Amino acid sequence: MATESTGWQEVAKAKLNSINHSIPEDWRVESLPSREQQRNVTGDFIRQYLTTEEVEITETTATAIIKKTSAGEWTAEAVARAFCHRASLAHQLTNCLHETFFDAAVENAKTLDEYYVTNKKPIGPLHGLPISLKDQFHVKGVETSMGYVGWIRTFEGKTGTGKEKVFESELVKELREMGAILYCKTSVPHTLMSGETANNIIGYTSNPQNRNLSSGGSSGGEGALIGLRGSPVGFGTDIGGSIRIPAAFNGLMANSMDGQNSVLSVVGPLADSVSTLQLVVKCLLSREPWLHDPQVHEIPWRDDKAVISKDDPLSFAVLRHDGSATPHPPVQRAISTVVEALEKRGHKVIEWHPPDHARGVNIVLKAWTYDNGADIRSAFALSGEPMIPQIVGAFSGDKPPEDATYIAANNVAQREYQKEYMEYWNSTAELTGTGRPVDVVIAPVAPFSAARPERYSYYGYSAIVNLLDHTACTLPVTTADKNIDVVVDAASFKPVSELDRKIMEDYDAEIYDGSHVSVQLIGRRLQEEKVLAVTEYVAGVLKG
Numbered sequence: 001m002a003t004e005s006t007g008w009q010e011v012a013k014a015k016l017n018s019i020n021h022s023i024p025e026d027w028r029v030e031s032l033p034s035r036e037q038q039r040n041v042t043g044d045f046i047r048q049y050l051t052t053e054e055v056e057i058t059e060t061t062a063t064a065i066i067k068k069t070s071a072g073e074w075t076a077e078a079v080a081r082a083f084c085h086r087a088s089l090a091h092q093l094t095n096c097l098h099e100t101f102f103d104a105a106v107e108n109a110k111t112l113d114e115y116y117v118t119n120k121k122p123i124g125p126l127h128g129l130p131i132s133l134k135d136q137f138h139v140k141g142v143e144t145s146m147g148y149v150g151w152i153r154t155f156e157g158k159t160g161t162g163k164e165k166v167f168e169s170e171l172v173k174e175l176r177e178m179g180a181i182l183y184c185k186t187s188v189p190h191t192l193m194s195g196e197t198a199n200n201i202i203g204y205t206s207n208p209q210n211r212n213l214s215s216g217g218s219s220g221g222e223g224a225l226i227g228l229r230g231s232p233v234g235f236g237t238d239i240g241g242s243i244r245i246p247a248a249f250n251g252l253m254a255n256s257m258d259g260q261n262s263v264l265s266v267v268g269p270l271a272d273s274v275s276t277l278q279l280v281v282k283c284l285l286s287r288e289p290w291l292h293d294p295q296v297h298e299i300p301w302r303d304d305k306a307v308i309s310k311d312d313p314l315s316f317a318v319l320r321h322d323g324s325a326t327p328h329p330p331v332q333r334a335i336s337t338v339v340e341a342l343e344k345r346g347h348k349v350i351e352w353h354p355p356d357h358a359r360g361v362n363i364v365l366k367a368w369t370y371d372n373g374a375d376i377r378s379a380f381a382l383s384g385e386p387m388i389p390q391i392v393g394a395f396s397g398d399k400p401p402e403d404a405t406y407i408a409a410n411n412v413a414q415r416e417y418q419k420e421y422m423e424y425w426n427s428t429a430e431l432t433g434t435g436r437p438v439d440v441v442i443a444p445v446a447p448f449s450a451a452r453p454e455r456y457s458y459y460g461y462s463a464i465v466n467l468l469d470h471t472a473c474t475l476p477v478t479t480a481d482k483n484i485d486v487v488v489d490a491a492s493f494k495p496v497s498e499l500d501r502k503i504m505e506d507y508d509a510e511i512y513d514g515s516h517v518s519v520q521l522i523g524r525r526l527q528e529e530k531v532l533a534v535t536e537y538v539a540g541v542l543k544g
Contacts, residue, residue: 008149008383012201015145015152019091019202022100027088035211040514041093042208046228049089050082057082062129062232062276069128072116076109076128080181083130083231087184090230094211095202096221098135098185099142105130105183112179124179125283132226132234134219135185136192137169147190147199150382157382171235171267174287186221186234191376193368194390195245195446195456197221204453207249209479210515213450216246222270223250227516233276239265240364241445241462244474244520246270248445251476251516253277253539255532266466274536277473278306281528297526305529308537315432316342317352319443324358325458326493326500328507329485330449334477334517338442341541350431352441355420361460363417364467366410372399389454414467421468425524440534441522447503449480449517455506458499462520471523473535477542478517482509 029049038045047055057065057079068074084102091097115123122128138144142165145151155163175182190199197205197220205220207213208228215224219236223246226234236243236254247254247270254270255277269280282301290298308314318339321327327335339349373395380387387396428438444461465472487509495501521538523531 008200008385011152011383012149012385015149015201019097019100022102023088023091024102027085029089029092032092035206039210039212040208041211042228046086046089046093046208050086053078054082054085058086058229058232060232061273062271063273063279065232066122066125066127066129066279069112069116070122074128076112076116076181077106079128080105080109080130080183084183086228087132087225087230090208090225090228093228094208094215094224095205096187096215096224096228096230098145098147098187098202098221099139100184101139101142102183104141105181109181112181122179124177125286126175126280127179129180130183130232131175131180131280132222132231133172133182133185134222134234134236135188136237137172137185137235138163138167139172139182139185140168141165142185144185145201146192147188147201148379148382149200149385150379152201154382157379170289170292171284174284174289178283178287184225184231186219186225188219188221189217189388189390190379191387191391191395192218192237192239192242193376193394194218194388195241195459195462196390196451196453197224197246198388198390200385200388207450207515209251210450210512212511213452213515214249214456216249216450217456218242219270220246222246223252226250226252226270226272229272233269233271233280235267235269235280237265237267238466240368240459240466243268243270244445244462244465244472247474248476248518248520249450249516251479251518253474253476253535255281255471255473255528274473274532274539278532281532299526302529305527306533308533313434314347314439314534314537315428315434315436316347316349317428317438317441318349319352319354319441322357322443322460322464323496324361324460324500325447325503326495327444328448328504328512329488329509330478330480330512330515330517331444331447331519333485334449334519335442335444337477338475338519338538338542342538345541348433349442350428350438352438352443354424355417357460357464360417360421360464360467363410363414364459364463366402366406367414367467369394370407370410371401373397374401390456418468439523440531443520443522445474445518445520448507449512449515452506452511458503465520465522469525471525471527471531472520473531474518474520475535475539475542476516476518480509480512480515480517482513485509485512
């Protein structure tokens with residue numbers, strides 16, 4: 001942390017140098033193109049720096065990796081080295097890493113290989129699978145800065161706790177015991193309260209598919225890393241879209257699992273396939289995490305909920321506009337693409353007209369700011385560093401925390417809203433033709449396919465899911481096409497507000513060209529198995 005003799009800039013620079021110098025010299029690229037020279041650094045671009053074997057390993061799904069490491073076809077060491085190399089390249093291209101511990105990962109992999117040779121079996125269900133972690137989880141031997149300069153060389157901003165580089169998060173312990181290889185922690189925006197990832201240590205984390213745009217936030221480093229196949233699966237957290245936003249922006253799938261007590265932050269995985277999400281969630285639940293975390297529901301994985309029956313047709317609803325922000329043309333096209341594909345398969349898709357989302361979003365915003373930024377400002381005060389522009393408006397100032405009466409009133413408003421939404425969902429049984437309410441709602445994750453730097457101004461589409469404590473999974477649909485997704489004519493566009501007008505004005509077909517475009521499929525509370533199964537089904541429908 002900064003002291004009287006060292007300013008925050010020096011501490012931040014030293015940390016950045018440490019991150020960059022942790023990349024082995026053989027893996028450093030001397031001359032990288034600018035984003036103007038090379039917008040998309042995925043696919044063939046990043047492959048040019050890898051061996052044929054490394055490409056094969058890193059472009060294999062997590063489930064297939066485990067099959068090979070558990071059968072002795074691939075060594076855990078070879079897999080670990082390949083992903084460490086690709087993660088190093090991903091960081092150089094997008095600024096996506098906060099911590100690397102490659103040497104420890106390789107040593108761990110060697111231990112797994114020795115176990116396999118001796119016992120002729122894998123050590124656990126995740127044997128030899130590299131897993132990346134958002135820099136919010138604590139890993140032994142590694143710092144957790146969470147993007148704050150004042151947290152460097154401390155434990156969450158405190159010194160002398162005895163926990164520095166010793167304490168491990170419960171998730172980390174469980175992953176290790178199941179045979180996972182942990183090797184890096186990924187970038188976040190300081191405060192974690194932004195849909196873009198930037199901080200005063202590593203700068204801005206860009207989108208590898210289109211470096212004009214953001215990788216999302218707050219699990220933006222995970223989104224960029226997995227988008228470049230520098231990780232087969234990673235874990236983030238979500239209080240208003242922080243898993244789903246980076247997953248959507250990077251063409252990935254992510255599941256926000258149920259978890260201030262008003263709107264809880266929840267843990268969830270990001271990956272490139274539903275099968276990987278199912279794998280890691282099932283493995284974690286098999287460890288009975290509710291015995292160690294009082295916020296986890298005592299519900300094991302339910303296989304019967306993860307089956308889509310041909311004799312029991314699904315019904316869908318579509319939210320095309322939430323009443324506050326008009327989706328950009330690529331997002332509108334993605335929504336229509338999903339709806340049309342499902343209707344061709346004979347599924348009924350009804351229009352979704354729920355209780356006023358603006359009212360729900362207002363409740364979320366109040367919950368996020370009960371202390372009016374006091375905790376966040378104290379973290380900045382440790383070093384004297386400034387807030388990034390993306391969060392200044394929400395957390396600057398010195399307004400005192402709200403009192404218990406205010407918080408209680410907001411909690412009551414939340415419960416009333418949840419009840420109203422629940423009854424609306426129930427009422428759709430009269431419209432679906434299945435005799436049941438709608439199974440899943442198709443909706444945008446954000447008004448845009450990805451945010452332009454410092455222009456993420458509306459979180460309503462993602463945050464409403466957290467308020468309702470519903471289950472959701474992202475689904476990549478297409479990519480933006482400047483020849484199809486043309487700019488909306490200003491004369492014909494009728495914005496519902498000044499915010500709506502500004503969001504649409506931010507759309508530039510040339511800048512957005514080539515970016516991933518995703519939607520989210522929203523289910524009811526505690527329906528993780530069902531939502532993942534439906535997402536896999538819809539993904540298959542889209543592929544034809």
